[in-house]
Amino acid sequence: MRQIEFFDTTLRDGEQSPGVALNVEEKLQIARQLEKLGVDIIEAGFPITSPGDFQAVSLIAEKVRDTKIAGLARAEVQDIERAWEALKKAESPRIHTFIATSPIHMQYKLRKTKEQVLEHTKMAVELAKSKVSDVEFSAEDASRSEVDFLAQVFSLAIKSGATVLNIPDTVGYAVPDEFAEFVKAIMTKTEGIEKVKVSVHCHNDLGLAVANSLAAVKAGIQQIECAVNGLGERAGNAALEELAMALYTRKDQYMAQSRIVTREITKTSRLVSRLSGMSVQHNKSIVGKNAFAHEAGIHQDGVLKERSTYEIISPEMIGLDMNTIVLGKHSGRHALRKSLDDLGIDIGEERFQKLFEDFKVLAEKKKVVTSSDLFSLADVHELEEELTIDYWQVVTGNNLKPTATIGLQHKNGEEKEELIKAAYGDGPVAAAYKAIDKIVGIDGELLHYNLQAIDSGEDSQGEVNVTVKFREHIVAGRGISTDIIEASVKAYLQAVNRALGKGWVMVKKR
Numbered sequence: 001m002r003q004i005e006f007f008d009t010t011l012r013d014g015e016q017s018p019g020v021a022l023n024v025e026e027k028l029q030i031a032r033q034l035e036k037l038g039v040d041i042i043e044a045g046f047p048i049t050s051p052g053d054f055q056a057v058s059l060i061a062e063k064v065r066d067t068k069i070a071g072l073a074r075a076e077v078q079d080i081e082r083a084w085e086a087l088k089k090a091e092s093p094r095i096h097t098f099i100a101t102s103p104i105h106m107q108y109k110l111r112k113t114k115e116q117v118l119e120h121t122k123m124a125v126e127l128a129k130s131k132v133s134d135v136e137f138s139a140e141d142a143s144r145s146e147v148d149f150l151a152q153v154f155s156l157a158i159k160s161g162a163t164v165l166n167i168p169d170t171v172g173y174a175v176p177d178e179f180a181e182f183v184k185a186i187m188t189k190t191e192g193i194e195k196v197k198v199s200v201h202c203h204n205d206l207g208l209a210v211a212n213s214l215a216a217v218k219a220g221i222q223q224i225e226c227a228v229n230g231l232g233e234r235a236g237n238a239a240l241e242e243l244a245m246a247l248y249t250r251k252d253q254y255m256a257q258s259r260i261v262t263r264e265i266t267k268t269s270r271l272v273s274r275l276s277g278m279s280v281q282h283n284k285s286i287v288g289k290n291a292f293a294h295e296a297g298i299h300q301d302g303v304l305k306e307r308s309t310y311e312i313i314s315p316e317m318i319g320l321d322m323n324t325i326v327l328g329k330h331s332g333r334h335a336l337r338k339s340l341d342d343l344g345i346d347i348g349e350e351r352f353q354k355l356f357e358d359f360k361v362l363a364e365k366k367k368v369v370t371s372s373d374l375f376s377l378a379d380v381h382e383l384e385e386e387l388t389i390d391y392w393q394v395v396t397g398n399n400l401k402p403t404a405t406i407g408l409q410h411k412n413g414e415e416k417e418e419l420i421k422a423a424y425g426d427g428p429v430a431a432a433y434k435a436i437d438k439i440v441g442i443d444g445e446l447l448h449y450n451l452q453a454i455d456s457g458e459d460s461q462g463e464v465n466v467t468v469k470f471r472e473h474i475v476a477g478r479g480i481s482t483d484i485i486e487a488s489v490k491a492y493l494q495a496v497n498r499a500l501g502k503g504w505v506m507v508k509k510r
């Protein structure tokens, strides 16, 4: 069996998804979970882009010791110096430098000739190599590059010290057979290729990122770049969970294995979804809510008789539905702790006590507290937010102008009266959002609002996802509650808290 290394770019390319803005603590939390998931390399960020990205890469490099940590850099001196500064405390650092090699990118974007691109490649890889032994070189837009020129660039990168060569399908243009042939051609034409690892980085613009990556595995590559839940620029990157489960389930085809600990998949997916604010579509492979749901009678009959009739993966394998205890209002701390352990939700004693109190409140409202509820409860307790809800009330009806009154609490203990405002709106949610805007002194533009039930049944909790624009910044938020207005308020407030955390808005009472 060949070993395929998983290079996770959730924190770099994933964070380039519009609406995703992770703070430093959130990135560290995701990196720690990626380590448990068994990824080989974490691309922690692009240090030159902002002080926050620099700080996140430095912190992850310092704290996450059992996984290689990579930082991205353009083929420019200042980028590489900055990446090295951020990575220098890492146990196994990798500088990942890149430059575009396609005619279209060289001519219009870089405004560089082939010779200049070759010069930058040599300079960048040599400089990176003078800092670290592990250097990855990516040829951006490789799949639209001339194969002979790409092989020339790659040969030079190897001579200059690269240890990994990455072939990105940057704009998701490739199709599987063609991409496999392209990868094979590069591997044949590049001098010294046997000394390095070959990688692919596929985007999902045509929905083919996973298929293209798997075709490249068959063509002989050693590393796949991917992101949890398929996050990433535009339509995203190849989804980590799909690649891991395809390699595992069809090892007969790929003759390859990875270090991914599959039972950590669900937990990782939910953590990334919550912190990024990007919900997972219900019919998404592996981690979608419906991925293991059987609705049709013939299917249900088959599954009841023998699960393998309609299930090619068992839910336990990806860490789903491992909760064996029925939790309700009569459950105690031991049962809750056991259920959390079964689900792989690992929280300290102090947070556990708070979670237990909230669990009891929820159990009063719901007959059965499900695994999804537990994930949500645990999620809610992972953030220390600047503003929290103290009080909310809406008045609405067919003959009334919907009105909301919101009271917030500031973590620095600001005077309560100053953080209560009322507002009208076209509906109760709009009124509540206007009241929050008044308190904070901003005008958030609601770009997207989605409400869905977490489970089935009348007592299910509602989950609201929003995307809000604060000036030029787009931020996502999520809220969960048995009351849909409260879930809506929580979602908006989470977006506000994220924008506050990034310094994009300031509390400025009107």
Ligand SMILES: CC(=O)SCCNC(=O)CCNC(=O)[C@H](O)C(C)(C)COP(=O)(O)OP(=O)(O)OC[C@H]1O[C@@H](n2cnc3c(N)ncnc32)[C@H](O)[C@@H]1OP(=O)(O)O
Binding pocket: 013, 016, 046, 048, 049, 050, 073, 074, 075, 076, 098, 099, 100, 109, 110, 111, 140, 170, 233
């Ligand atoms: C395919 C990918 O995912 S690439 C990674 C994309 N990620 C990002 O862009 C992260 C966020 N970006 C940023 O914060 C900023 O764009 C920065 C800090 C990287 C650069 O900011 P600025 O210096 O203001 O440049 P700006 O973004 O306007 O333009 C990019 C410049 O980099 C050049 N460039 C782009 N890629 C490369 C490269 N790989 N190597 C060298 N130069 C490059 C462009 O040609 C352009 O140069 P020019 O100013 O001479 O025309």
Ligand SMILES: CC(C)C(=O)C(=O)O
Binding pocket: 013, 098, 138, 139, 140, 141, 166, 168, 169, 170, 171, 201, 203
């Ligand atoms: C930086 C590179 C690897 C990239 O993200 C791409 O080409 O899509």
Ligand SMILES: [Mg+2]
Binding pocket: 013, 168, 170, 201, 203, 233
């Ligand atoms: Mg990319």
